[in-house]
Amino acid sequence: MADKPETREEKRKLKKRKHKRGSGLLFKIAAVLTVLFVIAGAVGSFTIYGLVQSAPEIDDDTFAFANSSTLYDHNNEEIIALSNGENRQSMSIEEVPDHVKDAFIAIEDVRFHDHSGLDIRRIGGAVISNITNGFGAEGGSTITQQVVKNSLLTAEKSMTRKVQEAYLALELERHYTKDEILELYLNKIYFGNGAYGIVTAAETYFNKEVDELTINEAALLAGLPQRPSGYDPYQNPDLAEERRNTVLYVMHEHGFITEEEYDEERSMPVEDMLQRGSEDQSVSDAFMDQVYRELEQIDGLTAQMIYNGGLEIYTTYDADAQAHVEEVLNSDQFVQYPDDNFQAGVTVVDNRTGEIKAIGGGRNQEAGENRSNYATHIKRSPGSTIKPILSYGPAIEHLKWSTYQQIEDEEMTYTGSDQVIRNYNGQYHGLMSIREALTQSWNTPAVKTFQEVGADKAQEFAGNIGINIEGSVYESYALGSFDEGISPLDLAGAYSAFANEGTYNEPHTVRKVVFPDGREINMQPEGVQAMSDYTAYMVTDMLKSVVEEGTGQLAAIGGVPVAGKTGTTNFNEETKQKYNIDEGVPDVWFAGYTSNYTAAVWTGYPRIDENSYIKTREDRQIAQHIFREVMSGMVNEETGEFAKPDSVEEITIDTSTGERADSSSSRSDLVTELFVTGTTVKDAYSLVEDEWEKKQKEAREEERAKQEQQRRERERSEERERRKEEQQETDNDEDESESEVVDEDGLNIEIDPSDDESNEEPNDSSNDEEQGSDEEDNVEEEKEEDKKEEKEEKEEKKQEKEDEKEEERDEENNESNSSSSDDESDSDESDSDSEEEDN
Numbered sequence: 001m002a003d004k005p006e007t008r009e010e011k012r013k014l015k016k017r018k019h020k021r022g023s024g025l026l027f028k029i030a031a032v033l034t035v036l037f038v039i040a041g042a043v044g045s046f047t048i049y050g051l052v053q054s055a056p057e058i059d060d061d062t063f064a065f066a067n068s069s070t071l072y073d074h075n076n077e078e079i080i081a082l083s084n085g086e087n088r089q090s091m092s093i094e095e096v097p098d099h100v101k102d103a104f105i106a107i108e109d110v111r112f113h114d115h116s117g118l119d120i121r122r123i124g125g126a127v128i129s130n131i132t133n134g135f136g137a138e139g140g141s142t143i144t145q146q147v148v149k150n151s152l153l154t155a156e157k158s159m160t161r162k163v164q165e166a167y168l169a170l171e172l173e174r175h176y177t178k179d180e181i182l183e184l185y186l187n188k189i190y191f192g193n194g195a196y197g198i199v200t201a202a203e204t205y206f207n208k209e210v211d212e213l214t215i216n217e218a219a220l221l222a223g224l225p226q227r228p229s230g231y232d233p234y235q236n237p238d239l240a241e242e243r244r245n246t247v248l249y250v251m252h253e254h255g256f257i258t259e260e261e262y263d264e265e266r267s268m269p270v271e272d273m274l275q276r277g278s279e280d281q282s283v284s285d286a287f288m289d290q291v292y293r294e295l296e297q298i299d300g301l302t303a304q305m306i307y308n309g310g311l312e313i314y315t316t317y318d319a320d321a322q323a324h325v326e327e328v329l330n331s332d333q334f335v336q337y338p339d340d341n342f343q344a345g346v347t348v349v350d351n352r353t354g355e356i357k358a359i360g361g362g363r364n365q366e367a368g369e370n371r372s373n374y375a376t377h378i379k380r381s382p383g384s385t386i387k388p389i390l391s392y393g394p395a396i397e398h399l400k401w402s403t404y405q406q407i408e409d410e411e412m413t414y415t416g417s418d419q420v421i422r423n424y425n426g427q428y429h430g431l432m433s434i435r436e437a438l439t440q441s442w443n444t445p446a447v448k449t450f451q452e453v454g455a456d457k458a459q460e461f462a463g464n465i466g467i468n469i470e471g472s473v474y475e476s477y478a479l480g481s482f483d484e485g486i487s488p489l490d491l492a493g494a495y496s497a498f499a500n501e502g503t504y505n506e507p508h509t510v511r512k513v514v515f516p517d518g519r520e521i522n523m524q525p526e527g528v529q530a531m532s533d534y535t536a537y538m539v540t541d542m543l544k545s546v547v548e549e550g551t552g553q554l555a556a557i558g559g560v561p562v563a564g565k566t567g568t569t570n571f572n573e574e575t576k577q578k579y580n581i582d583e584g585v586p587d588v589w590f591a592g593y594t595s596n597y598t599a600a601v602w603t604g605y606p607r608i609d610e611n612s613y614i615k616t617r618e619d620r621q622i623a624q625h626i627f628r629e630v631m632s633g634m635v636n637e638e639t640g641e642f643a644k645p646d647s648v649e650e651i652t653i654d655t656s657t658g659e660r661a662d663s664s665s666s667r668s669d670l671v672t673e674l675f676v677t678g679t680t681v682k683d684a685y686s687l688v689e690d691e692w693e694k695k696q697k698e699a700r701e702e703e704r705a706k707q708e709q710q711r712r713e714r715e716r717s718e719e720r721e722r723r724k725e726e727q728q729e730t731d732n733d734e735d736e737s738e739s740e741v742v743d744e745d746g747l748n749i750e751i752d753p754s755d756d757e758s759n760e761e762p763n764d765s766s767n768d769e770e771q772g773s774d775e776e777d778n779v780e781e782e783k784e785e786d787k788k789e790e791k792e793e794k795e796e797k798k799q800e801k802e803d804e805k806e807e808e809r810d811e812e813n814n815e816s817n818s819s820s821s822d823d824e825s826d827s828d829e830s831d832s833d834s835e836e837e838d839n
Helices: 006-015 023-040 045-053 098-108 120-133 143-152 159-175 178-188 198-206 215-223 237-253 259-266 285-295 303-308 319-330 383-399 434-439 443-453 455-464 475-479 488-499 533-549 573-579 622-632 689-738 764-816 821-838
Strands: 070-072 312-315 343-350 356-360 406-409 430-433 510-514 520-522 563-568 587-593 597-604 648-654 670-676
Touching: 098 143, 098 178, 098 215, 098 237, 143 159, 143 178, 178 198, 198 215, 215 237, 215 259, 237 259, 285 312, 285 356, 285 510, 319 343, 319 356, 319 622, 343 488, 343 622, 383 434, 383 443, 383 455, 383 475, 383 488, 383 533, 383 563, 383 587, 406 434, 406 443, 430 434, 434 443, 434 533, 443 455, 443 475, 455 475, 488 533, 488 563, 488 587, 488 597, 533 563, 533 648, 533 670, 563 622, 587 622, 597 622
Parallel strands: 070 312
Antiparallel strands: 312 510, 343 356, 343 597, 406 430, 510 520, 563 587, 587 597, 648 670
16 A cells, blocks of 8 residues: 555554454444345354354454555566556556545445445345355455455455455445545556556556546446456447446436546547557567466465565566567568568577576567467467477387387278378378488378387376376377467476486476565476486487478587487368368477477467468478577577587498498498487387398398308409419410420431521511411400309309209208298299299
């Protein structure tokens, strides 16, 4: 309550006493017994005695909540401008114009200055109405009773509350003057749209000070407290205008305004009267809405105390981050939006603490509106953003799958159904790793993974990171198809656990609350280890692939490691036919994170009709654009790479063999994947063991063929060397024979060329021809030998294949200890096929 002159304090001291419920209690009961009987009916006096005895005491401290609670940001700096007029301000009754006071008295308690806290005539009318229409159908509360109810009692409609309310109203009138009671009323009453007290209400609806209000405006405000939401002039202008006119009529009937004033004031449409508050008050409305929701969870903390209790509320609010989010959503500078009705919700969370740094509740939301919060309140199907939460995360956690886990993308139906699971491109892509399946967002691998994990473990995993799904969880949930849906706030909290080494911190906006008496309540949740660190890191690494080379590339931030996932929902056939929708979707999501922060973005339309749905490919990309722009503003020098824990091992795999790579592996066959320490590459083929055996067999065959090829090359090389040596020996022998002559007695006689009469220069051309002829003969011989070797190789290869097949048949016979006619038939067919392939 506002400060008063000393005379007022002196008056209060004279009135104020410490009343004990002993000797004075019977006097009080006697004074109000008649009234209480009307209210309580046949309730006995002993019951009334007990109810009065248990009523709260009236004390000055009871009404000490006249000052607004103060909010502080993440740096403990005071937040000056609170959103949506929620900052309650008090004023002295002397500052309130008479026509404003008259408006409230006329509609709420016309005999306010005549009664002693209870209006017998009004109570009688209310009793008749309650008898006729049921208890609680109509209230007979005076302004004094409303002050008691708002300050001392709950809003429960019960006989106990009504008896105590009547008693305390009489007590309040004995302790306070009429002006003081009216001042308490005007400063405490709720006017809707977060406005507590007439000062804030005047600013919220008319952007005015109280002393600037006209009769028309005062009448509108006076009509709101009875039903703040129902008479909300922004949402229900027709009802608000009807209620305003009722107030004007009552003011005229009781002589507060003239007939001329009545006719003039009621002629103005309500919509023309409204003047929204300044824009700086609406910047953080969505954030403050979440603050209020969290404070409501504190036991014993009423709405009046939250706004008017002089509390110090320390929040996680980051003004820079909040302003940037608002700018991205409400301008075309960063993102091109298709129209003004297109909506988006954004939540940004600190990975390490769970502190909410900013909330973008929607687009184009003016101050004073009863706006929707698309970041925290909506619940929409999450599409494929759920795949890491219900499929791949649980599989790594419980089955210790690697990122190389092999899985088949093939046509399949849901269990017990003929509904075919399809991919967005209408195709299936065969055997692949779960990394590739998540990167390209193929659907059947996600459902198969969910089946391997089991619904119970998947549901438990999701619940551990804040995605609480009520009831049974079905296979379709693995693709994000569940009606209850989730919010961007929920999704951001879940993804932040992947970024935080598996530790989940519940997202929150309030750090602590300090009461006027110094008592503190710590509101920061303790972190919970929701999954193993290897699960968090391996999911993160796969989600990095989504952004680097998959469906989320538009969300990438240059030079910054980003992990994330896209999500899209689809219309059912009924909705498509109803609104004649050919191509289009209702919701598009993107959730992702850096090493510091996580952001989740939803985009779509509040209500679906023939014109309001996401139509184009470009519009489907808006969620990624919003994420990129928002998170670009959150990047700082601390943003780095995600740290790999010791529980994760990097293994380079030769995909041709299904084994660890070695020096003989071809570079084109190599991939590097992540494994839980202690698991093997073979484990990655647990779902397709036949495929692994096939790779092993192919690898053995390839190795044998390679060794055989090397053997043959060695033999050919040795044969060439041998022939070369023989040819050299032959050439040497011929040279020696030409240089010797044998006489008749067999003696070798050396001939001196100078003694030969016919000694002439040898014919070079003749020698060349002879030499060329020898070389041609050698080439022909080599060709013949090569052909012979090739023929031998083919025969050997054919024989080897036959031997291998014979070995396989022997192995099969040994394993089964029997040979069936079918097996023999199959073997014969295999031999025939092999022969055809060889030929």
